[in-house]
Structure formats: structure tokens, C-alpha cells
Amino acid sequence: EAQVTQNPRYLITVTGKKLTVTCSQNMNHEYMSWYRQDPGLGLRQIYYSMNVEVTDKGDVPEGYKVSRKEKRNFPLILESPSPNQTSLYFCASSLSVTGVAGELFFGEGSRLTVL
Amino acid sequence: AQSVTQPDIHITVSEGASLELRCNYSYGATPYLFWYVQSPGQGLQLLLKYFSGDTLVQGIKGFEAEFKRSQSSFNLRKPSVHWSDAAEYFCAGVTGGGNKLTFGTGTQLKVEL
Numbered sequence: 001e002a003q004v005t006q007n008p009r010y011l012i013t014v015t016g017k018k019l020t021v022t023c024s025q026n027m028n029h030e031y032m033s034w035y036r037q038d039p040g041l042g043l044r045q046i047y048y049s050m051n052v053e054v055t056d057k058g059d060v061p062e063g064y065k066v067s068r069k070e071k072r073n074f075p076l077i078l079e080s081p082s083p084n085q086t087s088l089y090f091c092a093s094s095l096s097v098t099g100v101a102g103e104l105f106f107g108e109g110s111r112l113t114v115l
Numbered sequence: 116a117q118s119v120t121q122p123d124i125h126i127t128v129s130e131g132a133s134l135e136l137r138c139n140y141s142y143g144a145t146p147y148l149f150w151y152v153q154s155p156g157q158g159l160q161l162l163l164k165y166f167s168g169d170t171l172v173q174g175i176k177g178f179e180a181e182f183k184r185s186q187s188s189f190n191l192r193k194p195s196v197h198w199s200d201a202a203e204y205f206c207a208g209v210t211g212g213g214n215k216l217t218f219g220t221g222t223q224l225k226v227e228l
Contacts, residue, residue, distance in 0.1 A: 035218075
């Protein structure tokens, strides 16, 4: 089954404790992206990757890191989480962000709470 | 700045009534436009997309949207709403050759039985 898998789905952590949210897709997609969803703000892009070893900042990259060492994986790293990073996070992938293939497939989300 | 705007935060309709959700875009060139739906506790799912050509596009679940260049709009419509359509709906856009899909802030749809 084609899917985007995120882990963990739920996490409560404390300020400053490094954490990683994993994302994996099994569709051989080149494009992957991380979004955070906050009430009243919709989805805001954190980072995206056009292919292996190619990453770029989205609209709200501060406090986050990503890597794309393999095509299927795109982990989101919070080196020193702060309470303002409490949010619902979505990973998404696509063959291409534009054109006929421009459909994003989303994971089910990871709800992160930073105390 | 390139953007999409959803003017309505919440909309309530009765089951069986027609629905129109508004989306306005601001891009220098004609963008690629999308509508996504998010059911409670779920990720987003693509309803439909517009790239070029016919300005009326059909999607899944009986939804359609019409691209109107003169009004910079891409409104989502459904002739008869079902209770299961209650969800949050997001309009999104990207320019051709662009790498960033920009989402609107979403419209929460409530369906009254």
C-alpha cells in the first residue's frame, strides 16, 4: 500500500531535549516536505527536499533541521525544542510539486507537545 | 507575495444543501491550484487540482471547482452536502516551476443534520 509513515504519532517532551520525527515513503517520490499545522495559521512549510541530498528552507525553518540521505526517508530534527514548537506536524511526498504529478501524499501527522 | 486566501474560517450548511468554499489567489502568473480535505485526526487528501485548460475541474467525492482568472478565484463547490463532508478544507497553490506549495488557512465545514 502506498503510504507516508510518520513516527512518533504523539510525543510529549521537555524544553531542550533533542528529538527526531521520522518520515518514510514507499512511492519512490523525489519531493518530500515537512509542514506544521497550527490553529488559524493553516499549514506552513518548514523544509522541503527535491531529491537526495537536496534540501531547502520553507517558510518557518527556524529551530528545525532535516536531512535526506536516502530517497525514502526525510527526518525532522528538533535540536533543542521549545514550547513554541508545540504543534501538529505533517510529512508529505510527491513525484513532483508541480505539473501533472503535483499531488502531495500526507502522513497521518505527529502531535508534538513541548513542556 | 504569492499566496492563497480562504476568507471563511467556519461555514455551516444543512445536509443536502449546496456548498461553496471560497479561495482567492495572488500570483504573478497563473498558478497550479489544489483543494485538499482533512478529516478529523487525519492527514490531508487531494480533492482536485487545476493546471490549465478547462476552468471547471471535477474531483473526488462529488466536488468540483472553477478557476476564474478575472476574479483570481478557485472556489470549491458541491451540489448536495453529506454529513460525512464535515472536515477542514484547504486551498493551495504553486507557480509552474516553483517548489513551494502554499496553503490557505483552511475553512472548517460543519454539516447540520
